[in-house]
Amino acid sequence: MSDLNGRVIVLGVSGGIAAYKSVELLRALQKKGADVFVVMTENALKFVGELTFQAISKHSVYTDVMKEDTPDKIRHIDLAEKADGVVIAPATANIIGKIANGIADDALSTMIMAVKAPVMICPAMNSWMYESRAVQRNLDTLSEDGFHIIDPDEGYLACNVTGPGRLPEPYYIADRVEAMLVRKDFKEKKVLVTAGPTVEPIDPVRFISNHSSGKMGYKIAEAFEKRGAKVTLVSGPVAIDPPYNTEVVNIKTADEMLLKCQERMENIDIIVKVAAVADYKIKNRAEHKIKKSEGGLDLVLEENPDIIKTLGKLKKPGQIFVGFAAETRDLEQNALKKLESKNLDMIVANEISGKNSAFGAEENKVTIFTKNMAPKILDMMDKKVLADLILDSILEIENDR
Numbered sequence: 001m002s003d004l005n006g007r008v009i010v011l012g013v014s015g016g017i018a019a020y021k022s023v024e025l026l027r028a029l030q031k032k033g034a035d036v037f038v039v040m041t042e043n044a045l046k047f048v049g050e051l052t053f054q055a056i057s058k059h060s061v062y063t064d065v066m067k068e069d070t071p072d073k074i075r076h077i078d079l080a081e082k083a084d085g086v087v088i089a090p091a092t093a094n095i096i097g098k099i100a101n102g103i104a105d106d107a108l109s110t111m112i113m114a115v116k117a118p119v120m121i122c123p124a125m126n127s128w129m130y131e132s133r134a135v136q137r138n139l140d141t142l143s144e145d146g147f148h149i150i151d152p153d154e155g156y157l158a159c160n161v162t163g164p165g166r167l168p169e170p171y172y173i174a175d176r177v178e179a180m181l182v183r184k185d186f187k188e189k190k191v192l193v194t195a196g197p198t199v200e201p202i203d204p205v206r207f208i209s210n211h212s213s214g215k216m217g218y219k220i221a222e223a224f225e226k227r228g229a230k231v232t233l234v235s236g237p238v239a240i241d242p243p244y245n246t247e248v249v250n251i252k253t254a255d256e257m258l259l260k261c262q263e264r265m266e267n268i269d270i271i272v273k274v275a276a277v278a279d280y281k282i283k284n285r286a287e288h289k290i291k292k293s294e295g296g297l298d299l300v301l302e303e304n305p306d307i308i309k310t311l312g313k314l315k316k317p318g319q320i321f322v323g324f325a326a327e328t329r330d331l332e333q334n335a336l337k338k339l340e341s342k343n344l345d346m347i348v349a350n351e352i353s354g355k356n357s358a359f360g361a362e363e364n365k366v367t368i369f370t371k372n373m374a375p376k377i378l379d380m381m382d383k384k385v386l387a388d389l390i391l392d393s394i395l396e397i398e399n400d401r
Ligand code: CTP
Pocket: 254, 273, 274, 275, 276, 277, 278, 279, 304, 305, 306, 307, 308, 309, 322, 323, 324, 325, 326, 327, 338
């Protein structure tokens, strides 16, 4: 479930070579549940056929201000009014110049003039054009006027030049369009999230660990980022792409996780400790690969530091600490004990018995315990939706102070 679900997005396509990527962007926006209407400039039509966008969007494509198919509507005003958000990709130097200087002389620039919803501009052109004073000046103007600018990628361009100017990947742009529409209720908050398992080596080739996939922690980091926070994600080894616009610190052991968290604690407003930290590490860790021998092998385990408890001792007024608890029984009793002993403000507890194992799943069922509020027993739900509810509860704690 995406924040674009059921939203109307207008996709503006101007005449650059990257216009073919806009077809993929249209699909990426639709995959997030958006209803997409396409507006094309005359030059864009020379790169990609209008029929392609019409067939995929299931709406007629708007290309000509002087051609109104439905007399009861003025199309550029109608589109501007129904848009929850607009993205122009690719945005050529020409359309950037027009919008920055208030020129409205074609379908796209005329529609943009009337839009009240947030607009994202994705410049894509030759590097020298992109770096020109005129384009940079126009982009600065657009930024000051409240437009969201997505920097182009660097790479080998159609004009045989290598440098900035490439349209970023459609899935990235779609993600940023989603972020643009999300409420920014964590703006400027500094958040530290830990996720995934820790891995404790036995020898150079073997380790002990647990089944944590990292999905819940990554969804929480993504939700914070989209809601405006500056996020650091300290992550154990997982098979998930790093979230956009987030500082990702990769670690393996609990000791490393503690160190990286300690280094970053100073200015943190909120810490959410989702990681499934291994409680024990190997005391007699071997420097070389342990050879097979008869009679078995004894491993001596020693306790790992309790990271959140250690950090909790340094907790400053105003900081919010959130922990997770995985329990196979006595959920409430164990969760409340951890809330107290680890000096937490909130604990998200899930029962991992039987079919309810959250490990690796797309869904999770939890109960949220706080110090002052009644427990929230939530239904089984998608981890992305749950992440937003957890963030809502964190806001409640903040507002309660
Ligand atoms: N935690 C931690 N450091 C550890 C162990 C746990 O910071 N060495 C954090 C987890 O990230 C989580 C919370 O403490 O936010 C609870 O983790 P959990 O494994 O449920 O609890 P434990 O304290 O390890 O207790 P037990 O395993 O006995 O249930």
